[in-house]
Amino acid sequence: MTGREFFTARTVGEALVGFRPERRTAVEPVPLDGALGRVPAADVRADAPLPGFARSTVDGYAVRAADTYGASDGLPSYLDLAGAVRMGAAPTVTVTPGRCAAIPTGAVLPAGADAVVMVEYTAETMPGTVEVTRPVAPGSGVVQPDDDVAVGAVLVPAGRPLRAPDLGLLAAAGVTTVDVHARPRVAILSTGDEVVPSDTKELTVGQVRDATASALAGLIREAGGDPVYAGIVPDDEGALRSALTDALGAADLVVVSAGSSVGARDETAAAVSALGEVWCHGLALKPGKPTMLAECAGVPLIGLPGNPLSALVVFRLLGVPLVRRLAGCDRPPPAPRVRARLARDLPSAAGRLDVVQVTVTEDPDGTCRAEPLFGPSALLSVLARADGYLVVPEPATGLDAGTDVEVVLHA
Structure with missing residues (x-):
C-alpha cells in the first residue's frame, strides 16, 4: 500500500450488508422506569389475559342484547333498572330478561349481560325504568377478557427498542422489570497533532478544538449507546496503537476520528491493521470517502474522516446502525x-x-x-x-x- 491509496473500497450498501460483527452487549434487568429505548433480549409474553374480565367501553346500561332488538326513537324498549355497577368492584347485580344495570366506562360487565347501550341512547323516563332507543348486538360496548392480550401473546418483542406504550402494556400485565441488552460502550478516540480539547480557552495558530467528539457523543446517545471519551492522540503510530489497545479492552465499539491529512490516515490504517482485520478502507461516498471499517479482537472499529461534517455523515449512516446492532436491535425505529x-x-x-x-x-x-x-x-x-x-x-x-x-x- 502506498501512502495515497485506499484499499478494499466498498459502497455504502455493501458496508451496511457486509460489515455485521457478531458482538452483542450483555443482558441486564432494568425496572420499567429506566427501560424506555432499551432493547429486550427476548420476547416478553403475557402470563394472564388482559384486561382479564369483560368490561364496558362506554357509560350506559348493561343489557341483554336481545332485549333491545327493534328499539327506535318511535318505538323504544323499556327495561327495569336492576341496580348499578361500581368501578373497581365485582358487580352485585345480575341482568335478567327485561332488566338492565347502570354501568360506567371500565366497570365489570355484570352476569347475564352481553352488551352495553350508550347513555346517549337511553333515558330514565320514571324511577326504575330505562327507555332504550337504539338496538345493540352482543358484544357492543364491551371489551372481552382477552381482547387486549391473550395468554402467551407477545407483549413486547425482542430486538425492538421499548416505546412509551410498551411500558404501559408491560405495567398493565404486571411486568416490573425487563431483561434488556446493556447500552454499548462506544470509545471515541480523536487523533491529530492539531486537535486540542474542546475546553481549551486560547488556540494557537493551527490548532482546532475537538468538536467532532462532542457531536459523535450525541449521535451515540441517540442510538442508545454510552459514549466514552478516550482522549486525543498525536499522529504517531506507536501512540495510536497503544491508545487503541486500551480502548479496545474497555469498549464494545471504537470510533477513531482520524486526522485530515493522508499521512494521518496512513498512521491510523497501520495501527488498526496491526491489531485486527481491516474490512474496508474507502467508501464510494461523498462526503466520507476515507472511512475505515475493521474488527479487532472481536470489537468493531470505525475510522472516520478528520473533517467534522464527513465524520458525522458517515457515523449517521454506518455508526448509528452498528451501535443499535450491538445493543441487540434488529428492528430499529424508522427515521422521520x-x-x-x-x-x-x-x-x-x-x-x-x-x-x-x-x-x-x-x-x-x-x-x-x-x-x-x-x-x-x-x-x-x-x-x-x-x-x-x-x-x-x-x-x-x-x-x-x-x-x-x-x-x-x-x-
Missing part, C-alpha cells in the same frame, strides 16, 4: 422522513453515493421544498443549519430542480 421538491439542480458523479444536507421549508400550498446546503466538509455549520439530508444514489449523475426527493430529517 418528508417528501419535498428539490429547489435547485444538484450535480453528482456516477458511481458514488452523495449525501447532501438540506433545509426544508413549506410553501403556502403545503408543498415542501428542499434547499441544498453547500460548503467544505470541514464546516460543522452546514450540519447545524440543516433540517435533514437527501441521498443521490450511485447510478445518478445529478438531480434536476423540481425533482421529488425524500429527505431524512435530523432528530
